[in-house]
Amino acid sequence: MPPTLASLVHHSALKLTVRAGEGHLDAPVRWAHASELADPVPYMEGGELLLITALKLDAEDPQAMRRYVKRLAGAGVVGLGFAVGVHYPDVPKALLDAATEAELPLIEVPRRTPFLAISKAVSAAIAAEQYRAVTAGFAAQRELTKQALSAGPEGLLLALAGQVDGWAALYDASGAVVASAPDWSTRRAARLTADVERLRERPAPASSVVAGAEDRVELHSLGTGRRPRAALAVGTASTLGTAERYAVHSAIALLTLTTERSRSLHAAEQRIGAAVLRMLLAGEPDHARTVAGNLYGGLLDAPFRLIVAEVASASAARVRVGADAASAAASASASASGEGGAETGPGSASAAVRAAVADASAGGDPLAALVDVVEAAAARSGEALLVVPYGERLVLLVVDGGSGVAACAEYAAALEAGRGTSGREPAASGEEAELVMGLSAPAGPIAAATAYKQAEQALSVARRRGRALVEHEELAAGSVLPLLADDAVRAFADGLLRALHEHDATGRGDLVASLRAWLSRHGQWDAAAADLGVHRHTLRYRMRRVEEILGRSLDDPDVRMELWLSLKATSMGSD
16 A cells, blocks of 8 residues: 555654544555645645645635645645644644645644655655565566466466456457456456457557446457457456556466467477378378377367468459359358358458458468468367468368358458459559468368368369359359259159158158268268267167168168268259
8 A cells, every 4th residue: 555644644753643634544645745835736746745834825814725725635635734833833723724624634743843754754655565566566477477387378367367356358369258267257358359359450569448337447469469369358446556567467478478379389380280281181091190199189080171272363363253253252151151150241250350351451471361360260169270381372171160161251251352353453563462262072081182182173263263262062063963953863862762751750760860960971970960969879770770761771882872962852852
């Protein structure tokens, strides 16, 4: 606590006496200053204890004292010390009445107490308070460091919340809450997403204050690059003190170290990722799993997609213009995010995506901006992600149907919206470098080489059509699937699946939906069972019933092909 009038009054060596304003002695004293000016207000900053002997004042004039005291109180002076026995034997009644009326503390200073002693007492108390604050700050720094090392960002936030007697939250680059402490603060922190997004658009390091009805929140960007990688929010009931400020600054430094991976670590991860990718493309999935370990191993346990991205010149990237290209962009976005998924049009792009596009358009690295967007989305959803520079290209291996695919679609939509139309001419000043991406169909580790070829083919089409993103499944949309609308094909499909439909109509199981889910997941029991919301043993039983009813083995790839095409044909016929 800084020195107060009460602490000075209780200072045994000063022998001070309160004559007025007893109810305001808890006011903190920023400094003690002696002045005999008739109007010292122009030289006051507020928070001072003013010491006078009334050398140049008519201290017995009620009107003059009322004006004098009123100006002092209006300037923020917290107290008036009057030395008795110098020019006046006692505190003049006019001054006492004026101080009482204004509720300004009036302190009687005995003749034997020099003003210098009061100034020294205030100075010593301020110095002691600053020392306590610095000591507490260093102690907080040690505690925060300990928690960061032992419990990660969550432990650090909990310790910080205790240090500031409030709450703290960590956000990713998109403004989503990554962690908060205490638990009750999660909902409060979530309401600041828009403020965090605005903070991200400012050059780093940046900070802002959000004053609400319930608390005061400080927002600080985290990261060493031009675009912050994260943000810290600290909510308190009042303005932070010196010790609390030390704690916040320590947390900023520690969280920056936590969120910013070192270059050597990043390079090591990239080397491991490159090795995993080479093994997958060489048809060695088992070796790839061994090398991937815990870093990327989970990514290979479920269907994934390969994304190949590169920067192409604008003039070489466009042959289609206008509505046709815009329609294709919408198709790619919807296909990547899934039917009925979140809208990914330019109007709905998140602030993080808009900032990444703006940075790339302003001369930044489009591939680096893509990585930032996809990594943020994957981290937010807890998905594994493999990013490998591959010559002049960038290869990303992402979870099928996950946040990484959706982030690519959103980024592509924002890119094409920023270009205006897909067919605009390049600027006269020279060639424009624009990002193009190709997205493979879902695949497993054993089919990684095929997925890479699919992504390359889609990338080639994206480059020729001036599209930001093309999915490989779009390339086949005009070939086989429309042929299934033929009446003969539909008749064959109805006949093949009739027994299953009749079985399902009796209410004894959902074999058709189960078969569709199992085939769509390439026979992966866990993934298909999860889609259906059933146990994998239940799904295995249903597939045995399908084999028994149809008299065919699902181990036969021709049978699986016929069943899948039949399901597609019947679904088209019902539309």
